Amino acid sequence: MPQVDLSHVEFWIFDLDNTLYPAQCRLFDQVERRIGLYIEQLLDLDREAARALQKQYFREHTTTLKGLMVNHGVDPGHFLDFVHRIDVSGVAADTALDRALDALPGKKLIYTNGSVAHAQNVMEKVGITRHFPEIFDIAAGNYDPKPSAASFDRLIETFGIAPERAAFLDDMPRNLKPAADLGMTTVLISTHSEWAQPAGDEDYIHHTTDKLADWLAALNTTKKTGS
Structure with a gap:
């Protein structure tokens, strides 16, 4: 693997989902699936209609949650608690990642469009x-999700981050541009997910x-070697 010198970096900002654990x-x-079920129950829709609305809001508002808040006044805390009630037993301990983070x-810090409780669980x-x-x-970002520039501004202000001395790692190309x-x-962090593939012109992606x-x-x- 080619060596990369990022000795200037003082702030390491990690996405959570499909970044700090494998997308597999x-x-x-x-x-x-939980988001779809939430929409079904909220709006009394069948699965197909709920799925279509879920994807529409994701495209139009970056997250389905934002679309539900804007269009239906959904309580974000209730939504996040519902959709993150998942089985995480398939996630294995990653001792290699633990060692690498320890040496870094x-x-x-973690920057996620999910909740603190979900991040801690994972x-x-x-x-x-x-x-x-x-x-x-997402709550710390005032429910303004990545890749919103305003959300990044709040992140920087909250932690006193100097952007030129920061690295941001994410599995979604569009989140890297701001x-x-x-x-x-x-x-x-490249995955095989169809919706997380670069379009081919992302010169704002510095490493993969x-x-x-x-x-x-x-x-x-x-x-360590200074090379």
């Missing part, structure tokens, strides 16, 4: 909770990996 765990499939200097399974005392979730525009170094633990370990080796 398919946790987000469960979340998506600088402040580490991190406990992965075995990396100790590395992330700070979680900036980070790059601010001067952050961006890392795409499909094995986060290995990539961070190589980065830590570069820092």
